Each structure stands twice: as structure tokens, then as C-alpha cells.
Amino acid sequence: MDINQATDYGFRAVLYLAHRDSQEWVDAQTISDHEVIPIRFLLKIMPSLIKAGIVKSRRGVRGGYALARQPQDISLLDVIQAIEGPIYLNRCLADVAYCSKRNAPACEIHRALADIQDQLVLELSRRNFAQMMP
Amino acid sequence: MDINQATDYGFRAVLYLAHRDSQEWVDAQTISDHEVIPIRFLLKIMPSLIKAGIVKSRRGVRGGYALARQPQDISLLDVIQAIEGPIYLNRCLADVAYCSKRNAPACEIHRALADIQDQLVLELSRRNFAQMMP
DNA sequence: CCTAAAATATACTCAGCTGGTATAGTTTCG
């Protein structure tokens, strides 16, 4: 019932880039050093953020990463979904076939969890990275 | 980022017991049949619900399980915590030592997640099993 | 008091996921 380590690193990488000038390219080693993230692991995570349009990159000498959008346009939810995919409180909320009772639409538990999940997703989408730069 | 299968089964077992007379003992096989839960797995889960004071049991002939409290006094949170233990959105919210940056208290991400976690926990504690018996 | 019905305790298994590492390749600046 928690976000995984990759997502946590993702949060920190994005927040670090948010503090840097969006015009400059920051290389993986610098992010790794400042945020204490294993560099090879970071290098594996970054492409997910790029595919989601959160970060952009440039290869080669003087390459690196930078935010692709303004910090206020990147939510916690964006980063989670970029790295872990969609959020589900219960797997029956992802696919009804997961319910061994084959009863999901009529299930009161299902409905209550769906409700709470909606609120959770809404809250995560409300928090953006500009708010986290004091 | 989801509750596990054991907890899902736990929800269903509790809801099933809520529909039965609280005076009668319902045996594991009956719950297993009605809720489509592997019986040996169910038998392993039940003690967690008992330790949490949600369910009571009697062994031997004509034994079984029954709710230990009224359905309106059992929340979704109660069942989740009974089976999975406490809820954390991020492991740094369980123990600061998980933060590789050793920065949790000052971390803005940490704060935002703690906030959202509190709301999630509150919502889960608001939903009780009486509300799920239409 | 014996037997069958029931829960309990404990240990085991097996697959898939998590977190991380390794290797080889491609792009870019100077």
C-alpha cells in the first residue's frame, strides 16, 4: 500500500530539476549526487518521465535533463502515473476480472473503495511541484 | 499501490458475517463457499481479524466465526490495519530512515504525502460495514 | 469418554515483483 522506491526517486529528481534553471541541462550524475539516488537506477527511471512529457533530455557532451513543463504544471499524480502506471486501491478497480466472486459492479465494498480512490487521485493531482519549492 | 488479496478477502468475510445473525457461528467452509475464498487461505487470515477484535471464534463441533462488534463499529480501515498493518503512502512516512537523503522532516514531498495520507486514512475510517449492507 | 467437526499454529512452496547492476550502443560537442 505504498508508492515504490522508483517513484520516490522520481519525485526527488523532478523537484531537483524544478530548482534549477529550466534552460540548463543537468546531467544524471549531478542529480544522483544531490538526491542520493543510485545513478544506474536513476538512468533507468528517467525515460519514464520523458515519455510522460514531464522531463526532456539531451544526449552527448553537455547533455542532461531538464523539466519539459513548468513546475506548477506537474502534479504528484503525474509522476506516480509516469513511473508506476495508474493508481488502484484494489485490483478489482483495475479489472473486474480480479474479483473471484465475479461481482464487482454490484459490490458495496467495491463502490466504497472506488469512491475513496477517486478522492485520493484528486488530491494527488492537486499538489504540484511549484507548491513544494518554498 | 493497492491493498492485497488477503485484505480483500477480509472485507468480504466481514461483510458476509455482518449479514448473518451475530448470535450464530458461521464456519469457514460456509464463508469460503459464499465469498469464493480459498478455504485454507481464509483460515490463515481469520486470526488477524480476531486479534484486532473484529471477529470472534469458537472451535470444535458447531464452532465457527461471528462478528465481535456491530457492523457500524467496524471500518474499512480497521480491516486493512488488522490484516496489513498500518497504511503508508511512502515508506519514509513509516520510518524516516528509509529516506536515502536522510531529509524526511524537511522534505516538501514528505509533507505533501503525509497530508494526503491523513486524508486517505480518515476516509477509510469513515466507511463502516453497516453502510455497506443495503 | 470417544469421535467427528471445527479452529489454530507453523512451516513450506513457488512465482512474480522490486531494486539494482551490467553491457553494449547511440548521440553530440569540440
Next chain:
DNA sequence: CGAAACTATACCAGCTGAGTATATTTTAGG
């Protein structure tokens, strides 16, 4: 051309999740 940087892919060890197996204890009732 060569070094600096990202990309793609594959690999691996340990852990967790989901479920099974075995032996034990408790209880009602004949």
C-alpha cells in the same frame, strides 16, 4: 575522432504475495 552523456536491453538476488500442507487443540454430542 574521442570523450561525455543518454538509451536499450538484459540480467540477478532477495523479498513479498498468495496459497498449500501437516500436525495440534478444542468442543458438542452420542
